[in-house]
Amino acid sequence: MTTIDRAQHDKLANAIRGLAMDGVEKAKSGHPGLPMGAADVATVLFTRVMKYDAADPRWPDRDRFVLSAGHGSMLLYALLYLTGTPGMELADLEKFRQLGSRTPGHPENFETAGVETTTGPLGQGLATAVGMAMAERMLAAEFGKKVVDHHTYVLASDGDLMEGISQEAIALAGHQKLNKLIVFWDDNGISIDGPLTITDNVDQVARFKACGWRSERVDGHDPDAIEAAIRRAQKSNKPTMIACKTVIGFGAPKKAGTSKAHGEPLGAEELAAAKKALGITGGAFEVPADVLKTWRAAGKAGANAHASWRSRFGLLSERKRGEFERRLAHIVPAKLDKAILAHKKALIAAPQAVATRKASELALEAIIPVMPELVMGSADLTPSNNTRTKAAEDFTPKTPKGRYVRYGIREHGMAAAMNGITLHGGFRTAGGTFLVFADYARPSMRLAALMGVPVIYVMTHDSIGLGEDGPTHQPVEQIASLRAMPNMRVFRPADTIETAEAWQIALERTDGPTVLALTRQNLPQLRTDASAKNRSAAGAYELLAAEGGKAQVSLFASGSEVELAVAARKLLAEKGVRARVVSVPSLELLLAQDEATQAAIIGSAPIKIAVEAGVRFGWDAVIGHDGGFVGMHSFGASGPYKDVYKHFGITAEAVADAAMKKHNA
Numbered sequence: 001m002t003t004i005d006r007a008q009h010d011k012l013a014n015a016i017r018g019l020a021m022d023g024v025e026k027a028k029s030g031h032p033g034l035p036m037g038a039a040d041v042a043t044v045l046f047t048r049v050m051k052y053d054a055a056d057p058r059w060p061d062r063d064r065f066v067l068s069a070g071h072g073s074m075l076l077y078a079l080l081y082l083t084g085t086p087g088m089e090l091a092d093l094e095k096f097r098q099l100g101s102r103t104p105g106h107p108e109n110f111e112t113a114g115v116e117t118t119t120g121p122l123g124q125g126l127a128t129a130v131g132m133a134m135a136e137r138m139l140a141a142e143f144g145k146k147v148v149d150h151h152t153y154v155l156a157s158d159g160d161l162m163e164g165i166s167q168e169a170i171a172l173a174g175h176q177k178l179n180k181l182i183v184f185w186d187d188n189g190i191s192i193d194g195p196l197t198i199t200d201n202v203d204q205v206a207r208f209k210a211c212g213w214r215s216e217r218v219d220g221h222d223p224d225a226i227e228a229a230i231r232r233a234q235k236s237n238k239p240t241m242i243a244c245k246t247v248i249g250f251g252a253p254k255k256a257g258t259s260k261a262h263g264e265p266l267g268a269e270e271l272a273a274a275k276k277a278l279g280i281t282g283g284a285f286e287v288p289a290d291v292l293k294t295w296r297a298a299g300k301a302g303a304n305a306h307a308s309w310r311s312r313f314g315l316l317s318e319r320k321r322g323e324f325e326r327r328l329a330h331i332v333p334a335k336l337d338k339a340i341l342a343h344k345k346a347l348i349a350a351p352q353a354v355a356t357r358k359a360s361e362l363a364l365e366a367i368i369p370v371m372p373e374l375v376m377g378s379a380d381l382t383p384s385n386n387t388r389t390k391a392a393e394d395f396t397p398k399t400p401k402g403r404y405v406r407y408g409i410r411e412h413g414m415a416a417a418m419n420g421i422t423l424h425g426g427f428r429t430a431g432g433t434f435l436v437f438a439d440y441a442r443p444s445m446r447l448a449a450l451m452g453v454p455v456i457y458v459m460t461h462d463s464i465g466l467g468e469d470g471p472t473h474q475p476v477e478q479i480a481s482l483r484a485m486p487n488m489r490v491f492r493p494a495d496t497i498e499t500a501e502a503w504q505i506a507l508e509r510t511d512g513p514t515v516l517a518l519t520r521q522n523l524p525q526l527r528t529d530a531s532a533k534n535r536s537a538a539g540a541y542e543l544l545a546a547e548g549g550k551a552q553v554s555l556f557a558s559g560s561e562v563e564l565a566v567a568a569r570k571l572l573a574e575k576g577v578r579a580r581v582v583s584v585p586s587l588e589l590l591l592a593q594d595e596a597t598q599a600a601i602i603g604s605a606p607i608k609i610a611v612e613a614g615v616r617f618g619w620d621a622v623i624g625h626d627g628g629f630v631g632m633h634s635f636g637a638s639g640p641y642k643d644v645y646k647h648f649g650i651t652a653e654a655v656a657d658a659a660m661k662k663h664n665a
């Protein structure tokens, strides 16, 4: 137990409170209430419990801290400053919420060293932390507890626990018995609209228990009680939720305990009164030297643990160390390129007319043996998503070396956990669901794109081509909407070869996520070349040139519709019209190429037609507003897929007709 007495603790916690009040006041915007209320919990965690070395916020075996309630960002920034994390100075706190600062409105892990994940959309941090705790267990199982043995701590607010994603996350964590995950609930009974009682009466302690957690209540302003609860949690074989009863805006005489303390500056008068009540002296952003000294000592306390970790790490074999470092750096194995090429060659030798979801499984059979860090999974659609290879083992509490995660019917929780697995380090990950349910995962996908986290989504049943399940399951606008997301990359491969190429590009990408949109229905293998070159790398390429002269028509298609474009080219040839086919596995990757490359691929044929079993949105960048488009203009319909394609007029004949109409115009 601690050597810090209550008076000392209060000074440490009040340093957080003072900085939070001052930061928000100076910015004229922000949320002082949470940092003031949760300062005691955070102080106990960072001065008595957590294993970290502020000098190296990237130390792989550090305990993770996730501020799920990202609006309380001043809490985290104050902690980083007080503990002496490089790159966080008083000047940074003074620039809170200003353009270009390291102290943005909500914590952004790509802006600020020491921020483990970007938070702000409530619930995301908690669900991401579940993935971090999973990755810790997986990595420990592989490399040993001597080098991987840390906790994941989360500070969650009422809002975090009210969001639906929290249910997926806590159920998954409870099921997986992630006992090194410890969540503090800032139980202050206040949200923006007022007291929580106007919207919520859930018994959170009972709720967590029902989900397989240990949970208990403590006084969130009693440091010894908080510490004791954490020590109990550390001994549990279940994840723990500690409900910390706190007062929002603790110390502010008029606003404490009210929603007035949540999201606006206290105002000069209330701020001064709060400081007086708390016994904070000195000017704005001033931390007494002795208090700062104690905080800095806490920030350095883990240096010894860090050093002994380094020496234990040094005892690993050179091969193991190299592998650990490669994995943490997200560098793909040297053998990946060869494995994909061999796989493509085998497909050329023995072509396969299979659904691209099956093609993805075939690619995975080639990839996984050379890529042990690839964690696969599915939101209860394993046999449909084809995400599980034959030799795969499930990740369970008893089999932590398993690399296949059964996420259950929890798309949102899965996508957030995937962010956490990747952010933790040591793993790459891909998870499956139906493409239409990307909408159920989207907020976490958006954070992956924002953070530049290279997760991969295996999204099958990618169009009306799924047939009988009908319009509820048939994506129409999802592809366009995912393409619209900055830094998200969508691939819709046309055959086995393009699917392998898309996997390679997705795995080699380290700066953002990738969606693989895959079919349920079988497709012919259109590619017959197995050059070492990844032809999908520019997003599009000429699959078939025009025959007998310059192309009069360019046909652009993705995925299952490339086959239709190929057939339409033949129909046009019979009518004496020369057409070329451009396969576009990734429209946005094509549009990211330089002008000359784009121009060469798009070509100069006067007639441009695109065909995709989705909405037109986005295609005008290739075909122009006067180009022809064969695709969807409404939701789909239930029926055998060939009938559905005919019903919506997405056929080779329709593509040829669209071209002929323009040709004859």
Ligand SMILES: Cc1ncc(C[n+]2csc(CCOP(=O)(O)OP(=O)(O)O)c2C)c(N)n1
Pocket (backbone or CB within 6 Å): 031, 033, 034, 069, 071, 120, 121, 122, 123, 157, 158, 159, 160, 163, 186, 188, 190, 191, 192, 248, 262
């Ligand atoms: C998904 C999502 N919805 C809405 C918001 C806007 N928002 C920010 S904080 C908050 C609720 C505040 O209540 P609580 O979580 O209890 O935080 P506290 O008042 O204790 O600071 C809301 C609705 C958000 N950040 N994320």
